[in-house]
Amino acid sequence: MVSEQKEEYREYHSPHSGxxxxxxxxxxxxxxxxxxxxxxxxxxxxxxxTLDGLVMTTERDEFIYxxxxxxxxxxxxxxPEKVLIVGGGDGGTAREVLKYPVKExxxxxxxxxxxxASRKYLPTISSALDDERLRIHVEDATKWIEGRRDEFDxxxxxxxxxxxxAEGLIGEAFFRNVFxxxxxxxxxxxxxxxxxxxxxxxxxxxxxLSKVFPILHMYTAPIPTYPGGYWAFSMATKGLRIEExxxxxxxxxxxxxxxxxxxxxxxTFLKDRVxxxxxxxx
Amino acid sequence: MVSEQKEEYREYHSPHSGxxxxxxxxxxxxxxxxxxxxxxxxxxxxxxxTLDGLVMTTERDEFIYxxxxxxxxxxxxxxPEKVLIVGGGDGGTAREVLKYPVKExxxxxxxxxxxxASRKYLPTISSALDDERLRIHVEDATKWIEGRRDEFDxxxxxxxxxxxxAEGLIGEAFFRNVFxxxxxxxxxxxxxxxxxxxxxxxxxxxxxLSKVFPILHMYTAPIPTYPGGYWAFSMATKGLRIEExxxxxxxxxxxxxxxxxxxxxxxTFLKDRVxxxxxxxx
Numbered sequence: 399m400v401s402e403q404k405e406e407y408r409e410y411h412s413p414h415s416g417x418x419x420x421x422x423x424x425x426x427x428x429x430x431x432x433x434x435x436x437x438x439x440x441x442x443x444x445x446x447x448t449l450d451g452l453v454m455t456t457e458r459d460e461f462i463y464x465x466x467x468x469x470x471x472x473x474x475x476x477x478p479e480k481v482l483i484v485g486g487g488d489g490g491t492a493r494e495v496l497k498y499p500v501k502e503x504x505x506x507x508x509x510x511x512x513x514x515a516s517r518k519y520l521p522t523i524s525s526a527l528d529d530e531r532l533r534i535h536v537e538d539a540t541k542w543i544e545g546r547r548d549e550f551d552x553x554x555x556x557x558x559x560x561x562x563x564a565e566g567l568i569g570e571a572f573f574r575n576v577f578x579x580x581x582x583x584x585x586x587x588x589x590x591x592x593x594x595x596x597x598x599x600x601x602x603x604x605x606x607l608s609k610v611f612p613i614l615h616m617y618t619a620p621i622p623t624y625p626g627g628y629w630a631f632s633m634a635t636k637g638l639r640i641e642e643x644x645x646x647x648x649x650x651x652x653x654x655x656x657x658x659x660x661x662x663x664x665x666t667f668l669k670d671r672v673x674x675x676x677x678x679x680x
Numbered sequence: 681m682v683s684e685q686k687e688e689y690r691e692y693h694s695p696h697s698g699x700x701x702x703x704x705x706x707x708x709x710x711x712x713x714x715x716x717x718x719x720x721x722x723x724x725x726x727x728x729x730t731l732d733g734l735v736m737t738t739e740r741d742e743f744i745y746x747x748x749x750x751x752x753x754x755x756x757x758x759x760p761e762k763v764l765i766v767g768g769g770d771g772g773t774a775r776e777v778l779k780y781p782v783k784e785x786x787x788x789x790x791x792x793x794x795x796x797a798s799r800k801y802l803p804t805i806s807s808a809l810d811d812e813r814l815r816i817h818v819e820d821a822t823k824w825i826e827g828r829r830d831e832f833d834x835x836x837x838x839x840x841x842x843x844x845x846a847e848g849l850i851g852e853a854f855f856r857n858v859f860x861x862x863x864x865x866x867x868x869x870x871x872x873x874x875x876x877x878x879x880x881x882x883x884x885x886x887x888x889l890s891k892v893f894p895i896l897h898m899y900t901a902p903i904p905t906y907p908g909g910y911w912a913f914s915m916a917t918k919g920l921r922i923e924e925x926x927x928x929x930x931x932x933x934x935x936x937x938x939x940x941x942x943x944x945x946x947x948t949f950l951k952d953r954v955x956x957x958x959x960x961x962x
Contacts, residue, residue, distance in 0.1 A: 408700070411724075412723070412724040413702075413723060413724070414701060414702045414704075414722050414723035414724040414725070415699065415700065415701050415702070415722065415723075415724045415725060416699070416700055417697065417698070417699050417700070418690070418697065418698055418699070418700055419696060419697050420695075420696045420697070422696075440696050440697065441694070441695060441696035441697075442693075442694040442695075442696040442697045443696070443697060459876070461949075462947070593902075594741070594902075594904045594909075618902070620875075620876075620900070620902045620908070620909060620910035621909075622876045622908035622909055622910065626902070626904040626909055627876075627902060627903075627904055627908055627909015627910055628902035628904065628909055628910075650948055651947075651948050651949045652947040652948055652949060653947075653948070654945075654947070654948050654951070656944075656945035656946065656960060657945045657946075657947055657948075659942070659945065660941070660942035660943070660944070660945025661942070661945070662938075662942070663936075663938035663939045663941065663942025663943070664938065664939075665744070665933075665934040665935075665936070665939055666932055666933050666934055666935070666936050666939075667743075667933045667934060669936070678938060
């Protein structure tokens with residue numbers, strides 16, 4: 399009997415370690431002007447979206463990333479009505495934001511092909527992309543945001559890793575534009591890489607944010623398909639104190655009141671790298 | 681030029697997913713009466729101990745597992761003097777326990793070859809195995825513990841996955857013996873597998889523990905080389921209320937006061953599976 403060798407997805411997290419996923423079926427594979435986009439089916443994680451060979455999201459574990467990117471900031475805001483999502487073309491972040499009675503959500507994604515592929519092949523993630531409160535702009539967010547003043551309650555940066563097209567999204571110039579685009583009680587959140595693999599990047603993001611924002615918090619969540627299975631998020635405000643102000647939406651699978659408080663507890667090896675910059679809110 | 685194909689370690693966490701680590705050098709590989717023991721060198725995680733092809737510990741990330749297995753219980757106990765470690769042949773758990781002014785620690789490991797290999801090849805982990813307060817018993821802990829009454833302040837179960845030699849260590853009979861071996865204010869802790877991959881096992885452990893112990897807590901920690909990078913721990917008491925009673929040792933790299941409280945915050949997908957059995961202590 400000849401055993402069939404299945405195609406395998408491999409992602410190196412260091413030159414010496416990484417994850418593998420079997421590719422049961424490739425649903426989409428194309429090069430956009432910005433990156434290589436692939437969606438394949440895996441027997442454990444369901445459909446998997448990769449950009450330039452890095453897992454962005456999977457049907458099985460996307461709820462952790464998207465809930466944790468969105469809800470800590472949303473429940474902390476006194477009145478989240480107008481939200482900007484930078485990146486997030488798969489729609490998962492928009493889906494979570496739209497669980498609140500927001501009035502207007504802008505999604506600025508540089509790569510329209512990510513949006514179209516997600517609409518077609520990731521229906522449970524992209525489900526909210528047709529919500530009438532959402533406006534999609536296929537543009538470079540670093541330019542789109544320039545000159546905007548006191549406009550948003552929340553700016554959520556749901557970017558790829560800060561190399562390639564997303565490099566500008568961790569730049570100090572971009573952070574200054576986000577600051578100015580936020581209202582006085584506004585909140586910015588940005589995905590901030592893996593404490594196990596990217597402590598230097600985490601510190602760089604924190605340094606640049608803290609040059610611009612007076613208050614900076616950090617929290618973490620366990621996401622199995624991201625490097626090390628562990629991810630950091632940075633949350634910055636113009637002075638707003640973090641506390642629970644909005645009811646938590648029903649039906650969430652990761653985020654809850656205990657997690658809201660507990661997620662800001664940083665392990666010592668991470669805290670030691672950012673303690674001069676980051677404040678624990680609780 | 682011929683490129684050299686390096687040997688690779690692969691661990692399947694499901695039939696469709698897992699991690700790979702390059703094997704820079706194999707330091708030890710032998711079959712004991714109980715299991716296949718291997719220690720190899722990896723360029724990112726340092727030396728890696730595997731038993732029957734599953735990562736038990738690595739030099740780089742072992743501090744997270746060992747600190748989180750030991751310190752939440754140690755700091756909660758009014759006076760931790762006599763401690764039993766079940767398994768833990770690599771010595772990492774003993775090293776953490778011995779950071780407190782305990783009087784007597786018993787380590788009951790079924791496989792003497794794990795102890796010897798760790799002494800030789802994992803010096804930073806096994807460093808405390810020669811502490812004069814430690815007594816090592818190369819025996820089956822399920823038998824060793826039988827008939828012991830009101831003897832220990834803490835029982836810490838640092839076992840392999842509950843298949844093969846460690847299966848009895850999640851049995852109700854063993855839990856009853858642990859209960860009886862503990863003093864009235866005693867605490868039991870047991871590593872409880874991955875919320876991303878082993879929710880059924882987590883529930884089984886919780887069900888059996890809660891048949892025996894009146895109070896059961898659960899907490900988690902992110903450990904990159906374990907399945908999904910995320911691990912659960914169960915903590916059971918005869919009635920003792922969990923609160924900080926001991927000073928936290930200096931020099932820890934993961935555990936701190938914020939983590940002590942935050943780690944017990946369970947994500948909803950895990951809480952939903954154990955909420956009839958597990959109580960949040962804070």
